[in-house]
Amino acid sequence: DAGVIQSPRHEVTEMGQEVTLRCKPISGHNSLFWYRQTMMRGLELLIYFNNNVPIDDSGMPEDRFSAKMPNASFSTLKIQPSEPRDSAVYFCASSLDRSGYTFGSGTRLTVV
Amino acid sequence: GESVGLHLPTLSVQEGDNSIINCAYSNSASDYFIWYKQESGKGPQFIIDIRSNMDKRQGQRVTVLLNKTVKHLSLQIAATQPGDSAVYFCAESGGQAGTALIFGKGTTLSVSS
Numbered sequence: 001d002a003g004v005i006q007s008p009r010h011e012v013t014e015m016g017q018e019v020t021l022r023c024k025p026i027s028g029h030n031s032l033f034w035y036r037q038t039m040m041r042g043l044e045l046l047i048y049f050n051n052n053v054p055i056d057d058s059g060m061p062e063d064r065f066s067a068k069m070p071n072a073s074f075s076t077l078k079i080q081p082s083e084p085r086d087s088a089v090y091f092c093a094s095s096l097d098r099s100g101y102t103f104g105s106g107t108r109l110t111v112v
Numbered sequence: 113g114e115s116v117g118l119h120l121p122t123l124s125v126q127e128g129d130n131s132i133i134n135c136a137y138s139n140s141a142s143d144y145f146i147w148y149k150q151e152s153g154k155g156p157q158f159i160i161d162i163r164s165n166m167d168k169r170q171g172q173r174v175t176v177l178l179n180k181t182v183k184h185l186s187l188q189i190a191a192t193q194p195g196d197s198a199v200y201f202c203a204e205s206g207g208q209a210g211t212a213l214i215f216g217k218g219t220t221l222s223v224s225s
Contacts, residue, residue: 033212033213043156043201043215045213045214045215048211050211055212056212091155091156093213095211097211098211101146101158103155103157104155105154106154
């Protein structure tokens with residue numbers, strides 16, 4: 001199993017640009033989670049999906065953030081427009097119900 | 113609010129010692145707990161989990177203890193090795209969190225040889 005696959009691994013973009021982060025969960029998993037990690041705030045849950053349906057997006061910081069899961073094998077997290085304070089490592093994780101939680105390697109986003 | 117926290121931000125031990133990392137959680141409805149290890153530049157890696165119907169679970173060199181009375185979780189690492197140096201997170205699930213994991217801020221374990 002290839003695990004949870006995230007792309008890109010690193011992204012550097014200018015303030016105001018649109019950023020799209022991608023995630024491929026483990027095949028067969030039915031839940032997908034997006035987290036953001038910073039030194040100050042640790043690992044924060046942004047949004048999660050069950051069976052491709054968004055369940056809780058209360059962690060999404062602003063309307064500039066949006067996430068989609070068009071099918072069971074793909075999800076995106078989009079930031080538009082990006083700001084320097086969005087700089088962080090973004091992790092995607094997947095699980096089968098409440099077991100097998102597995103994280104991807106993350107996308108390190110730098111907004112300059 | 114609901115949160116998962118750790119008692120100590122850093123822990124330094126000598127190689128071969130046993131390490132104990134603690135975690136306090138506040139959501140009494142949480143019924144599933146996981147310990148993760150995160151090395152620099154990598155995603156969190158599963159170490160061991162425990163459900164609320166248990167108070168102890170053992171793995172290879174690791175033991176997790178759960179005390180629901182005082183809402184306390186601990187991770188014990190036996191014969192700590194330099195490769196155990198990392199940040200350790202506890203995470204909880206259940207109740208209002210649903211299937212999501214809510215993480216504490218982490219404890220940095222440093223192992224010197």
